[in-house]
Amino acid sequence: MRNDNLPVWEVFVQPKTGAHFQHCGSVHATDKEMALQNARELYTRRQEGSCIWVVKAEDIVSSNPNDSESFFDPADDKVYRYPTFFKVSKKVKGL
Amino acid sequence: MEDRKERAFQDKIDAELKIEPKDWMPEKYRRHLIRQISQHAHSEIIGMQPEGNWITRAPSLRAKMVLIAKVQDEAGHGLYLYSATETLGITRNELITQLQTGKAKYSNIFNYPTLTWADVGAIGWLVDGAAIVNQQSLRRTSYGPYSRAMIRICKEESFHHRQGYEIMSKMALGTTEQQEMAQDALDRWWWPSLMMFGPHDSDSAHTSNAMQWKIKRETNDDLRQVFVDRAVKQAELIGLTIPDSELKWNPKNKNYDFGKIDWNEFWEVVNGNGFCNKERINNHVKAHEEGKWVRDAAIAYTEKNKNGARA
Numbered sequence: 035m036r037n038d039n040l041p042v043w044e045v046f047v048q049p050k051t052g053a054h055f056q057h058c059g060s061v062h063a064t065d066k067e068m069a070l071q072n073a074r075e076l077y078t079r080r081q082e083g084s085c086i087w088v089v090k091a092e093d094i095v096s097s098n099p100n101d102s103e104s105f106f107d108p109a110d111d112k113v114y115r116y117p118t119f120f121k122v123s124k125k126v127k128g129l
Numbered sequence: 130m131e132d133r134k135e136r137a138f139q140d141k142i143d144a145e146l147k148i149e150p151k152d153w154m155p156e157k158y159r160r161h162l163i164r165q166i167s168q169h170a171h172s173e174i175i176g177m178q179p180e181g182n183w184i185t186r187a188p189s190l191r192a193k194m195v196l197i198a199k200v201q202d203e204a205g206h207g208l209y210l211y212s213a214t215e216t217l218g219i220t221r222n223e224l225i226t227q228l229q230t231g232k233a234k235y236s237n238i239f240n241y242p243t244l245t246w247a248d249v250g251a252i253g254w255l256v257d258g259a260a261i262v263n264q265q266s267l268r269r270t271s272y273g274p275y276s277r278a279m280i281r282i283c284k285e286e287s288f289h290h291r292q293g294y295e296i297m298s299k300m301a302l303g304t305t306e307q308q309e310m311a312q313d314a315l316d317r318w319w320w321p322s323l324m325m326f327g328p329h330d331s332d333s334a335h336t337s338n339a340m341q342w343k344i345k346r347e348t349n350d351d352l353r354q355v356f357v358d359r360a361v362k363q364a365e366l367i368g369l370t371i372p373d374s375e376l377k378w379n380p381k382n383k384n385y386d387f388g389k390i391d392w393n394e395f396w397e398v399v400n401g402n403g404f405c406n407k408e409r410i411n412n413h414v415k416a417h418e419e420g421k422w423v424r425d426a427a428i429a430y431t432e433k434n435k436n437g438a439r440a
């Protein structure tokens with residue numbers, strides 16, 4: 035009945051300097067500045083963050099969890115990517 | 130095919146894995162979540178009104194600042210929950226329309242009026258107190274975005290709970306007139322607070338699926354009992370009396386037995402015959418319509434910039 039659905043922006047907050055950014059929800063806004071303001075007001079009322087990213091939801095590309103097997107399988111048989119794959123004598127230090 | 134998917138879905142839930150927005154889910158699960166989470170969101174938003182009613186009349190600047198922050202938090206809770214609901218493929222406008230046309234419900238408790246300042250205390254102490262019991266349980270709900278919203282909300286609720294109890298204690302330990310006000314507020318808010326947990330498990334239409342899908346983690350009656358046991362001791366400490374002559378300690382179950390809830394009153398209010406049903410929705414519609422020019426202007430401004438007209 036109304037057509038004033040404002041675009042959805044996903045919000046990512048970095049809890050403190052040096053930490054990974056974490057997704058924490060979404061806001062509605064017409065532009066970047068408004069998205070950032072709304073995110074600040076909504077997700078960091080108690081200093082939960084040192085920096086915020088906002089990204090238009092439609093610009094995010096996601097893998098499909100229903101295909102996650104075939105998508106992530108290629109990593110399955112590459113055990114040599116882990117240090118435990120290599121046998122090292124106990125005498126060797128610092129390796 | 131659908132059967133196999135449904136079994137895999139249930140296995141995942143049984144293994145305590147969260148369901149995420151893009152995961153396959155039964156249509157009934159999706160619909161149940163949309164109903165429950167949006168009802169929860171609407172409650173946070175409508176719940177701003179009874180307390181907002183007292184912001185201009187708060188008895189001190191301190192009380193006023195605290196109440197504004199509390200009400201703003203409730204707006205935030207509403208928005209976290211709308212955000213979670215929207216991950217299920219419904220738009221904000223559809224949700225708002227459902228609320229305004231009465232298709233979606235909100236917690237019944239907000240259809241009661243706030244007559245005195247003590248009511249603001251009673252709401253923080255009892256209504257937020259009851260909400261906390263429910264929300265703590267829902268942190269373990271099976272839908273990821275709902276669970277994460279609950280965790281965030283619970284972190285903010287204990288401030289609400291304490292500010293309410295502080296108001297009640299100050300009044301309960303104040304002048305005779307203040308004591309009477311505090312007791313009167315407790316008398317009026319006690320039973321509706323118990324009703325917040327919903328019908329008894331034996332009469333609840335939605336419990337069985339919700340438990341199997343782990344949307345709900347504990348039953349209405351179990352959660353209500355937790356609330357009663359906490360509140361009775363808190364009331365005692367500040368010398369207030371719970372308005373229930375059948376309330377008494379049950380040494381065998383190690384909890385408080387309490388009297389019969391008046392479910393007629395509950396259904397009357399649910400069906401629109403509470404004190405404030407109309408006022409709450411009318412206010413919401415009015416605020417939404419009065420904000421329309423702001424949304425229109427924001428959209429127009431973005432359009433203008435898109436067309437390269439920025440000076």
Ligand SMILES: [Fe+2]
Binds near residue numbers: 173202203282
């Ligand atoms: Fe809340």
Ligand SMILES: [Fe+2]
Binds near residue numbers: 203257286
């Ligand atoms: Fe609250």
